[in-house]
Every structure is written in C-alpha cells, then in structure tokens.
Amino acid sequence: MSVLTLRLDGPLQAWGASARFARRTTESAPTKSGIIGMLAAARGLDRGDDTELARLAALRFAVRIDQPGARVRDYQTARHQITKVSMPVSERYYLADAVFVAAVEGEDELVDLLDAALRAPIHAPFLGRRSCPPARPVRLGVHHETDLTQALRDEPWQAAPWYRKRHDRQATVPLTVQREVRPGENGGDFLRDQPLSYAAEFRRHALRPVVTETVEVPHPDVQAAAMATMRVPEHDPLAALEESN
Known part of the structure; x- marks a missing residue:
C-alpha cells in the first residue's frame, strides 16, 4: 500500500458537508x-463516471490540521442584471489562512496514477470551491509501504512561518489528525462526506466513520536553530604565528 499526501494551503478554503x-x-x-473530487478533476474524469468514482472513493482518507485558520462569513446580495429583481440573500463561510495535509491510501498503481495526475492536472485543483485556488502546489509526494498515520507523521510541518513562531520553544509539535477508521476498528464519529455520485442532477454522499488522534511532528525552525548551535567554530592554531611572520 502507498499513501499520497497533499498540501492544502490558500487564503480561503471551503469544505462543505451539509451546505x-x-x-x-x-x-x-x-x-x-x-x-x-479534486483528484477526479485532476484526472479529467466525467462527473457521471460512477464506476471510476467508486474506485477513488474506496481509498482510505485522513487529514492533518497544520494551521487551523479562522472561520469567516461572506454575506452576499445580488440583483438580476436585466430584470433588476433581487436574488436570494446568501451566506458563504470560509476558512481563512488555514493549512492542511491530506492523505489518501490505496494500491500502489492507483496512488501512482493519482500522483501523476497532480503533476499535470487536466482540471486545475481548488480548495473546496472554484473561488478558492491554492497558494502553493497541492502535490507533496508518495509514501510507499506505509499507512495514513505514519505518512502524516513523516510529512514535515507545513504551517506558515508566522504561525510556527507561536511554538518556537517546542522541539516537536502535536498536530490533530482526522483519520478514516481501519477495517475492524470501532469507535469514532461519523461525517456525511463519503462520495457515492458527483452527478450534477443527483449528488449523493454516505456516512463515513472517522477517529481523531494526534501525531508529533518535528519543528523545523527549532531543529535548524539546534543544528546551528552545534556547529564547531573554525580554529587554526597556527594562524597567529603566520600573521606575526
């Protein structure tokens, strides 16, 4: 089994499960x-291709919260350009300044196929809504012969420098992971985000059991500072003699 990891980083994100x-x-x-849906779009799959969707939906999924961000509300009003009739008022909620590492686990062949699709996507990725483009490339890499938890433990912390400074005294940082349950595993909560069909006329989702756990990830800035203090200063005992001559 292999795990594909993705970096989800942008000014705004929106991940609706009950909107x-x-x-x-x-x-x-x-x-x-x-x-x-992002992976299917990268491969250029049709919305009504339920057979291929089922193959992707069978992947096990987890997400690590590297930078929680803040929830913001956008209050929208609109008026029809021709009739001048007011459109329904809408509220749209987003996550601002959030960073996540998502991971999907599956057979090596499928994971490598999805990795190749992210390298050259047919449709550009977006962070939940088309109005939310990523700030950096989504693809991080493939971890072979591992599972979701270990892959998320091995992936470096992706938070912004200003956010990492809040934890600059810690050698490791505890990060929350929401992980799909393993076969035979009990407990956890349920989210209605298991895709069954993306068909525009009848989108369908099922409940998915998830568990919440914590992984410890090294703080890259603390590690770099520690390495700097460990460097042995250069010293030439004969330098003073050479200068006197």
Missing part, C-alpha cells in the same frame, strides 16, 4: 468528498 441552498457552511477540515 444547503443559500447558506453554504464549511467544515473545520477538508472533507473526503472534496479531496476525491
């Missing part, structure tokens, strides 16, 4: 439906 009508909410972390 309806004029009120579009967002979850506090990326949804499986959103990430599978």
Whole structure:
C-alpha cells in the first residue's frame, strides 16, 4: 500500500458537508468528498463516471490540521442584471489562512496514477470551491509501504512561518489528525462526506466513520536553530604565528 499526501494551503478554503441552498457552511477540515473530487478533476474524469468514482472513493482518507485558520462569513446580495429583481440573500463561510495535509491510501498503481495526475492536472485543483485556488502546489509526494498515520507523521510541518513562531520553544509539535477508521476498528464519529455520485442532477454522499488522534511532528525552525548551535567554530592554531611572520 502507498499513501499520497497533499498540501492544502490558500487564503480561503471551503469544505462543505451539509451546505444547503443559500447558506453554504464549511467544515473545520477538508472533507473526503472534496479531496476525491479534486483528484477526479485532476484526472479529467466525467462527473457521471460512477464506476471510476467508486474506485477513488474506496481509498482510505485522513487529514492533518497544520494551521487551523479562522472561520469567516461572506454575506452576499445580488440583483438580476436585466430584470433588476433581487436574488436570494446568501451566506458563504470560509476558512481563512488555514493549512492542511491530506492523505489518501490505496494500491500502489492507483496512488501512482493519482500522483501523476497532480503533476499535470487536466482540471486545475481548488480548495473546496472554484473561488478558492491554492497558494502553493497541492502535490507533496508518495509514501510507499506505509499507512495514513505514519505518512502524516513523516510529512514535515507545513504551517506558515508566522504561525510556527507561536511554538518556537517546542522541539516537536502535536498536530490533530482526522483519520478514516481501519477495517475492524470501532469507535469514532461519523461525517456525511463519503462520495457515492458527483452527478450534477443527483449528488449523493454516505456516512463515513472517522477517529481523531494526534501525531508529533518535528519543528523545523527549532531543529535548524539546534543544528546551528552545534556547529564547531573554525580554529587554526597556527594562524597567529603566520600573521606575526
């Protein structure tokens, strides 16, 4: 089994699991439906291709919260350009300044195929909504012969420098992970973000069991500072004699 890791970093993100009508909410972390949709778009799959979607939906999913961000509300009004009739007022919620590392686990061949698709996507990725482009490349890499938890433990912390300074006294940082349960594993909560169909006329999602855990990740700035203090200063005992001559 292999794990593909993705960096989800942008000014705004929106990951809806229960958004309806004029009120579009967002979850506090990326949804499986959103990430599978991103991967399907990168491969150029049709929305109605339920057979290939089922293959992607069978991947196990997890997300690590590297920088929680803040929830913001956008209050929107609109008027029809021709009839001048007011359109329904809508509320759209976003996550601002958030950074996540998402991971999907599956067979080596499929994971490598998705990795190649992210290198040259047919449709550009976006962070939940088309109005939320990523600030940096989404693809991080492939971890072979591992599982979701270990891959997220091995992936470096992706938070912004200003956010990392809040933890500059810690050699390691505890990060929250929302992980899909393993076969036979009990407990956890349920999210309705297991995609069944992306067909525009009838999108369908099922409940998915998830567990929350914590992984310890090295602080890159603290490690760099420690290495700097460990450097032995250069010293030439004969330099003073050479200068006197």
